[in-house]
Amino acid sequence: MKKLILSIAIISSAFVFGQNKDANAQLQEANKAAMDAYNAKNYAVAAPKFLEVYNLLKTSGQDEKVYMYYAGLNYALANNVDEAIKIYTDLINSGYTGVQTNYTAKEKKTGQVATYDKATWEMLKKSSDYSDFKTEQTPSVESDLYETLSTLLLNAKKNDEAVAIIEKGLAKYPNNTKLKEYQSTAYYQSGNTDKFVATLKEQLAKNPNDATNWYNLGVMQSKNPAMAADAEASFKKAIELKPDFSNAYQNLVYAVIGDDEKAVSEINTLRKTKPDDATKLIEARRERFNKSLPYAEQWYQAMPNDVNAVSMLKEIYSITKNTAKMNEMKAKEAELQAKQPK
Secondary structure (H helix, E strand, C coil): CCCCCCCHHHHCCCCCCCCCHHHHHHHHHHHHHHHHHHHCCCHHHHHHHHHHHHHHHHHCCCCCCHHHHHHHHHHHHCCCHHHHHHHHHHHHHHCCCCCCEEEEEEECCCCCEEEECHHHHHHHCCCCCEEEEEEEECCCCHHHHHHHHHHHHHHCCCHHHHHHHHHHHHHHCCCCHHHHHHHHHHHHHCCCHHHHHHHHHHHHHHCCCCHHHHHHHHHHHHCCHHHHHHHHHHHHHHHHHCCCCHHHHHHHHHHHHCCHHHHHHHHHHHHHHCHHHHHHHHHHHHHHHHHHHHHHHHHHHHCCCCHHHHHHHHHHHHHCCCHHHHHHHHHHHHHHHHHCCC
16 A cells, blocks of 8 residues: 655645634644644544545535545555445545645745645735745546555455456556456456456466466366366466465376365275276376376475475375385474474
8 A cells, every 4th residue: 555645734724714713723633633643653543534624625615535535545554444445435436536736835934835725826926925836736546546445345355346346447547457466356256267267367468477377377277177287287387487386386286186085985986896997096096196296296395394295295105105205204294293383
């Protein structure tokens, strides 16, 4: 989340409410409280105070949504997800972009530079007490609004809403890489696996060196037995790009072995009625474990202190009848488990 860069000077003009001194005092008090809380990282206090500033200004006819934006940011920083989602949604629906022109001038007597509304700034030009009149346009924050709201919705498990806002954001910012990443997550979390795989392939076409996307693609492909070879290729690509990618090694081994629980169940079912068929399945199972062995050994070589790698190798050596290696891994497993916090 981007750091807020705020200044009390934004509403320092005494002309905000004309001659209504009580209203000006209330506004300045709320603004100071918001800034003090923000600077103290007390975001839960800052957020409603910024919202109070926004509402006070709106009462005077000034719809300064920048203060609603500040409120939303602080709610997000305070992990008040529901309030942050509400504000960000309102900002996006209102068309807020954050682009505005700031009008500054320096008071000669004090040397202080302050920001004013345009009408006041134009009036001060006629006074000899002010100088250094400048204008500055702030950058758009619209893409940030979409990114932050997408993150908030995903964290809140509001996946369908996240999909909708991400697609809306990508319609405006089709090359936004963060929104593309969030889109993949949203599709996956919402159970839309076809679209998830499609976005992964689209991202890999643009950036084939993304190890995480290759891994995620492999995970999805491994769910379909007919795509076992594709899954293996994807996991191998992930490992090629990131040699210490433990999860990729693990899933590559599992992809080669296949559904071992199902295989064992079938073997046990056939042992009494069709022993010859059971023997064939046992040999086929042992062959799958033999095929997975080089990948498990590579995993162990890359991460010799990964207890999962050691345990997997121990099991493979057991099934492939390599007793010496199995005992070696058994000892290593015990050593690593003893070091783990209890």
